[in-house]
Amino acid sequence: MLELYxxxxxxxxLFAVAVLIFGDLLHLHGPDFFDPTVIGGWITTFGGVGVLLTTYTELGLVATAVLAALAGIVLSFLVYFFYVKPMKKVENSTGFSLQDLAGKLCEVSVTVPEQGFGEVLVKVGAGLxxxxxxxxxxxxxxxxxxxxxxxxxxxxxxxxxxxEVE
Known part of the structure; x- marks a missing residue:
C-alpha cells in the first residue's frame, strides 16, 4: 500500500506541474469543484498523508486509507472554498476595444495639434x-x-x- 501512497x-x-504548464488544456467542464487544482490537491494529500501514517503510526491498512482520504477531502474543500471559488470571480482582462473608449476621460501625453496627431493616456481596466x-x-x-x-x-x-466645472 505504501507504493500506492x-x-x-x-x-x-507531477499533475500540479502539468496544470501549471498546460492549465487551460486540462480544464474540466462541469462543476467548479472538479477543478484540476482541487483534484490534484486531493491526490497529493491522500498520498502524502498515507505515506506519513504508514511510516510513523501503527494504524491498520483500512484506518490509514480512510484517514488519508478524509484529509484529502478536507484539504480539497479548503482549497476550493478559499482559493478556487474566489479566484473564479477575480478574472481581469486587459483586452479592450477602441470603440469602448468613446466618452472616457484621458490625459494628453503628447500635445494634440489643430491638425495632425498627438497622444493620450487612457485608463482601461486595471492599466493604462x-x-x-x-x-x-x-x-x-x-x-x-x-x-x-x-x-x-x-x-x-x-x-x-x-x-471641470466646480
Missing part, C-alpha cells in the same frame, strides 16, 4: 494605454491637460479639451 504523492506533484489622438474641435490641446474622447474613427481617438 507514494504513487499518489508523486503523481499529484497610450493611444493616437486628434483634436475633435481643431484646437490645440497641450500635454498634461485632461480631455474627453468624443469619437473613435480609423483607430484614432478624437478628443476635446475637458474642463
Amino acid at each position: 507514494y504513487g499518489c504523492l508523486i503523481g499529484g506533484i 494605454t497610450n493611444q493616437i489622438a486628434a483634436s475633435f474641435d481643431r484646437e490645440i490641446i497641450p500635454a498634461g491637460m485632461k480631455a474627453v474622447i468624443v469619437e473613435v474613427k480609423d483607430d484614432v481617438l478624437y478628443v476635446s479639451a475637458y474642463e
Whole structure:
C-alpha cells in the first residue's frame, strides 16, 4: 500500500506541474469543484498523508486509507472554498476595444495639434494605454491637460479639451 501512497504523492506533484504548464488544456467542464487544482490537491494529500501514517503510526491498512482520504477531502474543500471559488470571480482582462473608449476621460501625453496627431493616456481596466489622438474641435490641446474622447474613427481617438466645472 505504501507504493500506492507514494504513487499518489508523486503523481499529484507531477499533475500540479502539468496544470501549471498546460492549465487551460486540462480544464474540466462541469462543476467548479472538479477543478484540476482541487483534484490534484486531493491526490497529493491522500498520498502524502498515507505515506506519513504508514511510516510513523501503527494504524491498520483500512484506518490509514480512510484517514488519508478524509484529509484529502478536507484539504480539497479548503482549497476550493478559499482559493478556487474566489479566484473564479477575480478574472481581469486587459483586452479592450477602441470603440469602448468613446466618452472616457484621458490625459494628453503628447500635445494634440489643430491638425495632425498627438497622444493620450487612457485608463482601461486595471492599466493604462497610450493611444493616437486628434483634436475633435481643431484646437490645440497641450500635454498634461485632461480631455474627453468624443469619437473613435480609423483607430484614432478624437478628443476635446475637458474642463471641470466646480
